[in-house]
Amino acid sequence: MAELNTGDGGGGKGGKVRSKKQNSKVDLTAMVDLAFLLITFFMLTTSLSKPQSMPLGLPAKDDKETKIPPVKTDQRRTVTIILGDGDQIKWFHGLLATPEPNGTPKTTDYGKNGIRKILLDRVASIPVVMGNKEKGMIVIIKPTKKSTYKNLVDILDEMAICKVPTYAIVNDFTPEENKLAEELNK
Structure with missing residues (x-):
């Protein structure tokens, strides 16, 4: 039992006789x-930080019997981003086999002056028209074996910041893209 003593009652060596005072006790039990009940209550009712997750649209499982033909898209709408080692990015418009004007591969990095500026300019230049065949820009993200998980999350964050309507993560590389990936991973 916890108690609080508040003095000894006094009484020195004086000549007067005084009655002895009782020590006052406060029971703190x-x-x-x-206090422990309140601490326990607040610990159990507090919501701890919840893990944040990124929503991803995953394709349905392929059946061996049904083969879906590849979707043809206008190469003027596509931007391909190859993620490399050391936070480096190679990007190009259209296809490497038949590049569009000024579509030669360029190297950049992450951030507002890197890939974000390129994507924002490209999103603004390609209109999103519903009901027509054009539906805006398509970004194809191709991570190499030397790129990190952080690089993939960073580029997905850039897609959200730039409001890119359609993007896909692909691991199929053409021979030309393999050469670009090797340049990045040197």
């Missing part, structure tokens, strides 16, 4: 119990 109930207060300690209440």
